[in-house]
Amino acid sequence: MNNKIKIATFNIWKNDGEFPNRIFKLNNELKSNNFDIICLQEDYESEEFSSSKYLNKSLEFNYISTKTRRKVRNNQLSSSNLTILSKYKIKLIDEIFFNKNEKEERACQIIEVNIKDKKILLVNIHLSHISEQERISQIKKILQYLKKYNKLYNMTMFCGDLNALPNSKEIALIKENAFRDENIQFSHKDGVTIDYIFYKSDEKIKVHSKIVLKDYSDHYCLVSTFNFK
Known part of the structure; x- marks a missing residue:
């Protein structure tokens, strides 16, 4: 197999900013970066337009x-979705909803990615922005769920917009469960890091992370390249 996997996570900011023109411009950028898997948050979808489908x-x-997060935006009913785009075969294992059907509903996707002889369990998430305790509760629920799956996969990944700073209790909780991340750059225009690609594996893996695509959202695109030895 190709021992290198390039994974990106990107909050694409619903229909805010210069929408949809910035999505039109982003199209060529995603293609030229040659990502293998893209995890999107705040992926706008209405009856008229879907950012990810475009x-x-x-x-x-x-x-x-x-x-997720269905409500009226600019006089139009829309959702702010979690979406996975993958060059490799993927299967939805489950969806977990927090505060379902409420104004600040959040969710996560749990996806199986098959890459020849490797099986990856991928969590794509957008955590609450309201309170630390709410985020901790959401993380605990996901970690508990993952316990029954971790041993079945070569690597488990925890990606997305966590709305938590690197020194927070939320991030400490994830790391206490043997997850690691390599990014040291800001992931948001306000000069903070709140987007992550965490991973856990018993295999020897070399990981390089960097920030790209700073002009298309209030978040920046975080990409990690995984080299299996």
Whole structure:
């Protein structure tokens, strides 16, 4: 197999900013960066337009989307989805909803990625921005759920917009459960890091992380390249 996997996580900011023009411009950028897997948060979808479906027209990746945070935006009913775009075969294992059907509903996707002889369990998440305790509760629920799956996979990944700073209790809780991350750059225009790609594996893996694509959202795109030895 190709021993290198390039994974990105990117909050694409619903329909805010110069929308949809910034999504149109982002299309070519995603293709030229040659990502293998893209985890999207705040992926806008209405009856008239879907950001991820538009972006995937040129990528032609495997596609799984979870509708969440449905409400009226600019006089139109829309959702702010979690979406996975993958060059490799993917399967939805489960969706976990927090505060379902409430104004600040949050969710996560649990996805299986098959890359020849490797099986990866991938969590794509957007945690609450309201309170530390709410985020801790959400993380605990996910970690408890993952316990029954971890041993079945070569690597487990925990990606997305966590709305938590690197020195927070939320991030400490994830690291206490043997997850690691390599990014040291800011992931948001306000000069903070709140987006992560955590991973856990018994295999020897070399990981390089960096920030790219700073002009298309209030978040920046975080990409990690995993080299299996």
